[in-house]
Amino acid sequence: MQSALKSGKTFAQGRWARIVPPLVLVVFWQVLAVALQSRTLPPPTEVLVGLWQELFGGDLLFHLGMTLGRVAISFVVAMLVGTGLGILMGSSRPWDRVLDSFLILALNIPALVTIILCYIWFGLSETAAVIAVTVNKIPMVAISLREGARAVDKNLLQVARVYRLSRRDTFFKVYLPQLLPYLFGSARNGLSIIWKIVLVVELLGRSNGVGFQIGNFFHFFDIKGILAYTLAFVMVIFIVEALLLRPLESYLNRWRT
């Protein structure tokens, strides 16, 4: 690590650039926790031990799995519906006008309101939970994809028309690739927003999941548990980013030189 830090030029390009900053944060946290000796700030070592115990002795995997399942379903539904809506609004002026005020409305209703209303209207069910999350995310995807659809190059669509490409080829080979940057933008945004909302949903009306567990820890003032669960989730997000999103993105962007 020292040698990497010394050669400043290569540092920002190397893989250490991703690893060192979090390590610095952890060290800072450890020092602070040891110095303060406060019950409300356990040191990272203790959190790691807690994570270990929850992982092998407790129910962390179960709750994490439930949460991830909800995140996955809500994510897929929100991306599909939001993308469809965004493309519709970006490519058709009349639809844009009709739906625009709904979009602004949906974008600005607080997540808490939709969650509570969904629980009241649809009962304390899994469906209500997923609806509440997707309703919160769909307008954000739609807004971003609408920009993308508006920026689509008409010249390339002319090529598709002249050469009589099928609708399917036109969509997947000419249209969709132009939306990819917007799709990735909303996917990243989406994951972060969705898992935040899923936790609130779980806290308010589910009897399992990370949100439910964190609610329990809150009652017992178990800060170590809260941080251990958070850490577990952060690691999952990092893994998704490193193993899924980033490789996929660099594969799809390989033509940019």
Place this chain on the structure above:
Amino acid sequence: MTFLSVDVRKKTYANGCCAIENLSFSAQAGEFVAIVGPSGAGKTSLLNLIAGLDQEMQGSIDCSLGPQRQGQPRISFMFQEPRLMPWLSVRQNLEMVITPEVQLKQRTPLPDLLALVGLPGCGDLFPGQLSGGMQRRVALLRAFIVEPDLLLMDEPFQSLDAPTAHQLRLLLQDLWQRTRPTVLFVTHSLREAISLADRILFLSGQPSKVILDLPVELQHPRTIEDSAVQKLHEHLLNQYPQLLGGQLASVASAKENVAP
């Protein structure tokens, strides 16, 4: 045999400005027709109408294949820019336009076609990795690979340096003589038109119509430097000094075959 007959009575832009008025001409199957006119003469609009990209006009455009062939005529369009999909490799860009119907006729394998247009082994490169001239070659091959009946070209070699444009014009003539589609080649360069076409249509300024229909009876292939091309160019500009501005000089026009 008349293959294409165009009769645009009126084409107006969205802003109400009249682009084309009473423009009519026809082209034989396998004929190479150049269309020359001042900038803003609605040349691109005309090609868009013929390609069916734009359908708002008064008039008619007929493209008939004759009795021996069924179905719609195949049209290719080479635009001012190469307009390749930057996210698809050269091979994918070409395969994209090969519909099942074309595939049946296609006998030459893709790598051989790439070699034919001077891009051997470039199939897996992306358009961004090619020079402007090479991208034009891919676009040219894309236009010919579907074996079109009608090929529309909109100043395709405009922004290239002279030697590259020269090579591409030779390649175009080579490809054209293999399958002999009808070509409408829009350009504002009279030399380029003379060096390529069997016939040149000169357009007036806005609203445009055909002011001169000139057959070019020279041997193919030609280049811009050929003395016959140079001579015809000089002769035309002497006879009609304002031809490229979209006007026939009244004194000299009496003897030529002026289009109605």
